[in-house]
Amino acid sequence: MERRHGQVGRPRSEQARTAVxxxxxDQLLEVGYAAMTMKGIAERAGVSRQTVYxxxxxxxxxxxxxxxxxxxxxxxxxxxGEPVDDLxxxxxxxxxxxxxxxxxxxYRALLGEAQHDPAVADLLATKDVLGxxxxxxxxxxxxxxxxxxPVPVGEATxxxxxxxxxxxxxxxxxxRLAPRELAETFLRELRARGRH
Amino acid sequence: MERRHGQVGRPRSEQARTAVxxxxxDQLLEVGYAAMTMKGIAERAGVSRQTVYxxxxxxxxxxxxxxxxxxxxxxxxxxxGEPVDDLxxxxxxxxxxxxxxxxxxxYRALLGEAQHDPAVADLLATKDVLGxxxxxxxxxxxxxxxxxxPVPVGEATxxxxxxxxxxxxxxxxxxRLAPRELAETFLRELRARGRH
Amino acid sequence: MERRHGQVGRPRSEQARTAVxxxxxDQLLEVGYAAMTMKGIAERAGVSRQTVYxxxxxxxxxxxxxxxxxxxxxxxxxxxGEPVDDLxxxxxxxxxxxxxxxxxxxYRALLGEAQHDPAVADLLATKDVLGxxxxxxxxxxxxxxxxxxPVPVGEATxxxxxxxxxxxxxxxxxxRLAPRELAETFLRELRARGRH
Amino acid sequence: MERRHGQVGRPRSEQARTAVxxxxxDQLLEVGYAAMTMKGIAERAGVSRQTVYxxxxxxxxxxxxxxxxxxxxxxxxxxxGEPVDDLxxxxxxxxxxxxxxxxxxxYRALLGEAQHDPAVADLLATKDVLGxxxxxxxxxxxxxxxxxxPVPVGEATxxxxxxxxxxxxxxxxxxRLAPRELAETFLRELRARGRH
DNA sequence: GGCTAATCGAGACGGTACGTCACGTCTTACT
DNA sequence: AGTAAGACGTGACGTACCGTCTCGATTAGCC
Numbered sequence: 001m002e003r004r005h006g007q008v009g010r011p012r013s014e015q016a017r018t019a020v021x022x023x024x025x026d027q028l029l030e031v032g033y034a035a036m037t038m039k040g041i042a043e044r045a046g047v048s049r050q051t052v053y054x055x056x057x058x059x060x061x062x063x064x065x066x067x068x069x070x071x072x073x074x075x076x077x078x079x080x081g082e083p084v085d086d087l088x089x090x091x092x093x094x095x096x097x098x099x100x101x102x103x104x105x106x107y108r109a110l111l112g113e114a115q116h117d118p119a120v121a122d123l124l125a126t127k128d129v130l131g132x133x134x135x136x137x138x139x140x141x142x143x144x145x146x147x148x149x150p151v152p153v154g155e156a157t158x159x160x161x162x163x164x165x166x167x168x169x170x171x172x173x174x175x176r177l178a179p180r181e182l183a184e185t186f187l188r189e190l191r192a193r194g195r196h
Numbered sequence: 197m198e199r200r201h202g203q204v205g206r207p208r209s210e211q212a213r214t215a216v217x218x219x220x221x222d223q224l225l226e227v228g229y230a231a232m233t234m235k236g237i238a239e240r241a242g243v244s245r246q247t248v249y250x251x252x253x254x255x256x257x258x259x260x261x262x263x264x265x266x267x268x269x270x271x272x273x274x275x276x277g278e279p280v281d282d283l284x285x286x287x288x289x290x291x292x293x294x295x296x297x298x299x300x301x302x303y304r305a306l307l308g309e310a311q312h313d314p315a316v317a318d319l320l321a322t323k324d325v326l327g328x329x330x331x332x333x334x335x336x337x338x339x340x341x342x343x344x345x346p347v348p349v350g351e352a353t354x355x356x357x358x359x360x361x362x363x364x365x366x367x368x369x370x371x372r373l374a375p376r377e378l379a380e381t382f383l384r385e386l387r388a389r390g391r392h
Numbered sequence: 393m394e395r396r397h398g399q400v401g402r403p404r405s406e407q408a409r410t411a412v413x414x415x416x417x418d419q420l421l422e423v424g425y426a427a428m429t430m431k432g433i434a435e436r437a438g439v440s441r442q443t444v445y446x447x448x449x450x451x452x453x454x455x456x457x458x459x460x461x462x463x464x465x466x467x468x469x470x471x472x473g474e475p476v477d478d479l480x481x482x483x484x485x486x487x488x489x490x491x492x493x494x495x496x497x498x499y500r501a502l503l504g505e506a507q508h509d510p511a512v513a514d515l516l517a518t519k520d521v522l523g524x525x526x527x528x529x530x531x532x533x534x535x536x537x538x539x540x541x542p543v544p545v546g547e548a549t550x551x552x553x554x555x556x557x558x559x560x561x562x563x564x565x566x567x568r569l570a571p572r573e574l575a576e577t578f579l580r581e582l583r584a585r586g587r588h
Numbered sequence: 589m590e591r592r593h594g595q596v597g598r599p600r601s602e603q604a605r606t607a608v609x610x611x612x613x614d615q616l617l618e619v620g621y622a623a624m625t626m627k628g629i630a631e632r633a634g635v636s637r638q639t640v641y642x643x644x645x646x647x648x649x650x651x652x653x654x655x656x657x658x659x660x661x662x663x664x665x666x667x668x669g670e671p672v673d674d675l676x677x678x679x680x681x682x683x684x685x686x687x688x689x690x691x692x693x694x695y696r697a698l699l700g701e702a703q704h705d706p707a708v709a710d711l712l713a714t715k716d717v718l719g720x721x722x723x724x725x726x727x728x729x730x731x732x733x734x735x736x737x738p739v740p741v742g743e744a745t746x747x748x749x750x751x752x753x754x755x756x757x758x759x760x761x762x763x764r765l766a767p768r769e770l771a772e773t774f775l776r777e778l779r780a781r782g783r784h
Numbered sequence: 785g786g787c788t789a790a791t792c793g794a795g796a797c798g799g800t801a802c803g804t805c806a807c808g809t810c811t812t813a814c815t
Numbered sequence: 816a817g818t819a820a821g822a823c824g825t826g827a828c829g830t831a832c833c834g835t836c837t838c839g840a841t842t843a844g845c846c
Binding site: 424425426497500501503504505506507509516517520522523546547550551553554555556557558559561562563564568570573577580581584 | 620621622693696697699700701702703704705706709712713716718719742743746747749750751752753754755757758759760764766769773776777780
């Protein structure tokens with residue numbers, strides 16, 4: 001009776017899985033997060049409602065799985081060796097992501113839900129997309145181990161991301177944001193604190 | 197047939213209005229924004245559902261009306277004449293508001309909704325609670341007309357609010373935030389830009 | 393605040409009620425009891441599912457309400473003064489009802505359900521359609537107060553109804569049943585017992 | 589490669605078959621016919637759902653196979669040579685079967701289903717459990733070939749079974765039934781008709 | 785004091801999505 | 816070929832809230 005290796009029963013349909021992830025992306029753009037329903041996703045994916053529920057509990061979970069990979073890619077910047085340029089590129093990528101990318105729309109929707117739904121907050125807490133990307137850039141600029149310096153990485157992250165984050169989420173025009181100035185401001189502050 | 201002045205018919209019940217606003221506040225704390233329903237609000241207020249719909253279209257509208265005044269009060273700081281102290285007090289008030297106050301919970305819920313619901317975004321755009329309070333403080337520190345200086349007020353606002361805003365909304369622990377350091381950082385940057 | 397007389401709220405829609413009762417009758421004939429669903433009834437009636445559930449809990453309840461009146465009418469026979477004729481007419485009506493009438497099909501379906509669903513059994517127990525009609529006929533033949541005679545009415549009822557009831561429910565051909573013989577048998581037995 | 593006689597491949601598991609039949613009996617008593625499901629039977633039997641479906645189409649089929657043998661046994665009475673006693677014993681057995689025996693509960697459930705499900709009606713028509721047992725008793729009393737007498741066996745069967753059958757299926761209390769009186773009534777009628 | 789008109793409560797209405805359940809079929813690996 | 820396991824599409828279940836509607840009752844200004 002015992003089964004030692006290999007899976008038992010019919011294997012999960014990879015086709016169904018990707019169809020759902022694609023459907024949730026489409027639905028987000030077409031009808032928006034609020035109007036998105038489990039039923040609608042299933043129908044759009046050509047998959048039964050039961051199958052959706054078998055693998056995901058909420059639309060937030062599906063959206064998270066569907067957008068996490070994209071988010072990481074869109075927030076990665078190649079280091080050039082020049083701190084100001086790297087930081088500027090990152091801030092620009094951040095604004096693009098938050099304000100213009102589909103994956104960013106998903107992220108904003110989830111972060112919005114997280115403000116009043118603890119389950120979604122927990123979900124987002126499993127992967128700090130913004131914080132991770134910012135830390136990577138900051139450490140690339142300062143050298144690894146920068147967190148041991150005068151500014152803890154967590155706080156530095158907030159200084160770097162905060163202004164752009166607030167700008168976009170409060171509904172301000174992303175075109176009126178100057179990534180290079182934010183990058184320079186951040187660098188200036190790092191150096192100022194270093195002098196103490 | 198036309199009536200030029202004065203309303204005809206039974207006047208709106210002020211009692212019903214305040215009961216609804218109170219109910220929406222209570223419900224937010226008790227069940228949270230997501231689980232809040234028009235039906236629940238009506239029942240909690242001891243008012244018919246029709247009456248709620250007669251005066252508000254969505255729970256967001258009610259919540260906005262119920263929390264706007266509180267928000268303004270909680271974000272106002274008395275000027276002391278000492279820039280660092282004023283800014284520190286403001287940042288502290290901001291964190292308290294966002295992370296600990298009921299009115300702040302309402303604001304975060306609405307801002308969250310706004311990320312995926314244009315109607316709520318429009319609603320929030322009618323009153324820039326955070327921006328206005330920040331501008332008041334900044335102008336108090338620099339003197340009015342500071343916006344004409346080297347840093348536009350809008351951008352300065354983002355620099356001041358951004359880090360704390362991101363910190364709280366991304367689910368980080370508000371206790372680990374140092375308002376005074378953020379205030380000093382902000383002041384340093386203002387002066388640095390002034391030297392150009 | 394107190395309301396002394398008259399109904400409160402929107403009154404129940406008589407149109408919806410009759411549409412549902414009619415729909416359940418139609419569905420029984422068209423798709424049969426087993427394939428009948430609350431959803432199907434609602435759609436057929438042009439009524440929302442919620443409205444059906446508001447007034448009835450199960451399809452059995454609806455069917456019972458829809459067929460009870462018909463059943464009573466179909467089982468009523470006019471007394472002629474001649475016992476054998478009255479009893480024969482009744483048995484004939486009983487066979488017609490059970491084997492050929494829509495209301496009888498409803499009754500058989502409900503009685504069938506009642507064999508394995510206590511809720512339906514309770515429902516049927518609220519109105520003994522067959523027993524009542526038989527008692528009326530028997531008392532018409534013997535004179536009221538016949539129950540005080542040698543044969544309790546309950547038992548007499550079983551003697552009169554039983555054979556035809558078994559015949560139809562066990563799937564035998566109703567055409568091969570001779571109502572007059574059953575009526576004569578019943579009368580003979582009544583007299584035989586009277587002689588003891 | 590070809591195999592000429594005997595079956596090819598793994599033979600049907602007798603263990604699985606009996607486990608299913610036992611499970612369906614258990615389930616009938618524990619949860620009742622209505623709440624009995626193919627899934628539940630399979631799990632209870634420790635057998636895969638597919639295996640159940642391979643050998644039976646519906647729960648009615650399984651139940652029929654599981655209870656038919658028991659039914660026959662419970663309705664068989666040993667002849668004593670005394671007509672009244674034999675008939676009385678039979679009626680008593682019939683009432684016990686219908687009202688108190690697990691196999692009888694299965695029979696009632698199936699007969700109930702048959703009232704609104706033609707497939708079940710066909711199934712039951714393959715074996716006239718009640719009719720056969722009654723015919724055996726009647727022929728034992730009258731001598732074989734009794735059907736050629738004044739009362740066709742089919743009709744006699746209905747006279748003998750009908751009252752008790754109606755009594756139980758219409759939900760009346762089986763304890764208030766007098767088997768001996770029904771047996772005597774039946775005998776009286778047989779003799780009365782014989783005199784014509 | 786009667787009339788008109790808008791509000792209020794209650795609650796029924798048609799909708800639509802929810803999350804669950806059982807159905808009967810299928811696709812694996814194993815025996 | 817039979818079996819256990821379990822995913823699949825299907826479709827009804829009963830519930831919840833949506834926003835609208837129809838009632839009777841209430842409360843004001845106006846004639």
